[in-house]
Amino acid sequence: MQQHVLVIENNHTNVDIVSKLVRKAGLIPVGASSLTEAKVRFANRVPEQFLCAVVAYVLPDAKQGEAIDFTIEAYIPTIVTTENLDTCTRDKVLSRDVVDYIPKENAQNYDYLNRLLARLEKNKSTGVIVVSTHRVQRKHMISLLIRHNFVVYDCLTAHDAMRLLSQHQHIRLVITDNQLPDMSGTYFVSSLRKAFSKEQLAIMGIAGGQGMLMSAHFIKSGANDFLRLPFCHEEFLCRVMQNVEYIESVEAIRRAANTDYLTGLPNRRHFFYTVTVKHQTLSNSHALALIDLDHFKRINDTYGHDAGDSVLKTVGRLLEDAFSEHIVARFGGEEFCVYFPYHDGRYAKDQLDAFRVTLEKQAILVTDATVNVTCSIGIADHTTQSIEELLSAADRQLYCAKNNGRNQISYNTTPLAG
Numbered sequence: 347m348q349q350h351v352l353v354i355e356n357n358h359t360n361v362d363i364v365s366k367l368v369r370k371a372g373l374i375p376v377g378a379s380s381l382t383e384a385k386v387r388f389a390n391r392v393p394e395q396f397l398c399a400v401v402a403y404v405l406p407d408a409k410q411g412e413a414i415d416f417t418i419e420a421y422i423p424t425i426v427t428t429e430n431l432d433t434c435t436r437d438k439v440l441s442r443d444v445v446d447y448i449p450k451e452n453a454q455n456y457d458y459l460n461r462l463l464a465r466l467e468k469n470k471s472t473g474v475i476v477v478s479t480h481r482v483q484r485k486h487m488i489s490l491l492i493r494h495n496f497v498v499y500d501c502l503t504a505h506d507a508m509r510l511l512s513q514h515q516h517i518r519l520v521i522t523d524n525q526l527p528d529m530s531g532t533y534f535v536s537s538l539r540k541a542f543s544k545e546q547l548a549i550m551g552i553a554g555g556q557g558m559l560m561s562a563h564f565i566k567s568g569a570n571d572f573l574r575l576p577f578c579h580e581e582f583l584c585r586v587m588q589n590v591e592y593i594e595s596v597e598a599i600r601r602a603a604n605t606d607y608l609t610g611l612p613n614r615r616h617f618f619y620t621v622t623v624k625h626q627t628l629s630n631s632h633a634l635a636l637i638d639l640d641h642f643k644r645i646n647d648t649y650g651h652d653a654g655d656s657v658l659k660t661v662g663r664l665l666e667d668a669f670s671e672h673i674v675a676r677f678g679g680e681e682f683c684v685y686f687p688y689h690d691g692r693y694a695k696d697q698l699d700a701f702r703v704t705l706e707k708q709a710i711l712v713t714d715a716t717v718n719v720t721c722s723i724g725i726a727d728h729t730t731q732s733i734e735e736l737l738s739a740a741d742r743q744l745y746c747a748k749n750n751g752r753n754q755i756s757y758n759t760t761p762l763a764g
């Protein structure tokens with residue numbers, strides 16, 4: 347279900363500005379320009395629909411932050427916007443259990459609001475470990491992280507944190523104190539770095555009263571960031587957000603580099619990487635198939651390039667469904683590959699023949715028409731450890747399948763020469 351955001355701003359222009367940011371974050375705004383209107387809007391909806399509320403500190407009918415009390419009492423995580431940046435207003439805002447507050451000062455503040463809105467949804471599946479023996483400080487950090495919807499793990503020792511990291515894939519950040527019962531924080535960081543790079547897991551050191559060198563010590567041991575205690579509420583949350591966003595950006599770049607943009611399948615480069623890594627532990631019973639669509643150029647020429655793209659996407663999806671237990675990739679153009687790490691060519695041939703028949707019968711919907719495509723397939727299963735050799739052999743078989751009339755499989759069990 348797409349989540350709603352209750353936007354309570356002090357005039358229609360501000361409601362529109364914030365609503366636009368809400369939509370940009372993929373959420374649905376429910377706008378109100380006074381507390382009275384907000385109460386009506388809220389009463390007309392199911393409370394669980396609201397991911398959060400963005401509330402102006404001063405409203406025409408609520409000049410002392412009463413709208414914040416209203417949304418907090420309704421259990422809606424609340425982000426406050428304010429025109430006043432003075433310490434008195436800040437303290438009044440932060441004395442309530444708000445998610446964060448945004449000064450309405452410049453475009454960057456609105457950019458922060460946009461990132462925060464997007465994060466509140468994403469954070470629900472993002473893990474953060476807090477490791478510290480200092481109870482008050484640990485609970486304080488945990489409560490701030492929970493307000494930002496993170497999945498938070500409360501740890502007293504480095505070993506507990508390491509165990510959690512081995513159990514949960516969704517942890518993106520570890521926040522650690524330097525004085526842990528089982529090892530120093532900096533030793534813990536350097537141990538973590540043996541298993542996780544700085545691009546896989548962000549680590550933030552925290553320490554207070556231990557001299558100026560602690561930050562450098564943490565960073566030289568492999569931490570991404572350091573925060574001195576006692577920290578400021580806002581800085582803590584900004585640093586957390588920045589570190590998590592860094593890990594996610596690297597993940598997104600990596601995903602884009604490994605994925606074929608059109609079909610979403612692994613690309614040739616990633617295919618080689620995956621197979622080479624897996625192949626090290628495999629037996630010689632493996633097979634590789636190259637699948638090439640027949641006369642694909644005609645589809646582009648007859649129905650247009652977009653129609654050709656739709657066909658490629660459909661074929662990619664069909665391959666993915668049919669060979670979900672094996673490794674499927676798009677090698678480029680109209681050529682796909684399926685690698686069977688644990689099966690020989692005979693097995694691959696049976697499976698691929700069933701696929702070939704399914705594809706032949708499948709009517710694929712393109713812009714204004716339905717089209718049918720066939721494919722030619724070359725299979726190789728020589729007992730070689732070299733994927734390149736296997737690929738060349740499959741390519742030769744594919745050439746035979748094309749030459750022999752297309753829409754067929756060519757599979758030759760003759761071992762490789764030499």
Ligand SMILES: Nc1nc2c(ncn2[C@@H]2O[C@H](COP(=O)(O)OP(=O)(O)OP(=O)(O)O)[C@@H](O)[C@H]2O)c(=O)[nH]1
Pocket residue numbers: 608638639640641642643644646650651652653654655658678679680748752
């Ligand atoms: N729509 C679309 N077309 C592509 C894409 N990549 C390659 N093509 C087209 O695929 C066509 C491949 O043509 P050919 O290599 O002659 O192969 P074919 O027409 O399938 O003929 P055979 O393989 O010999 O059966 C070319 O027209 C390319 O422009 C793509 O991502 N999208």
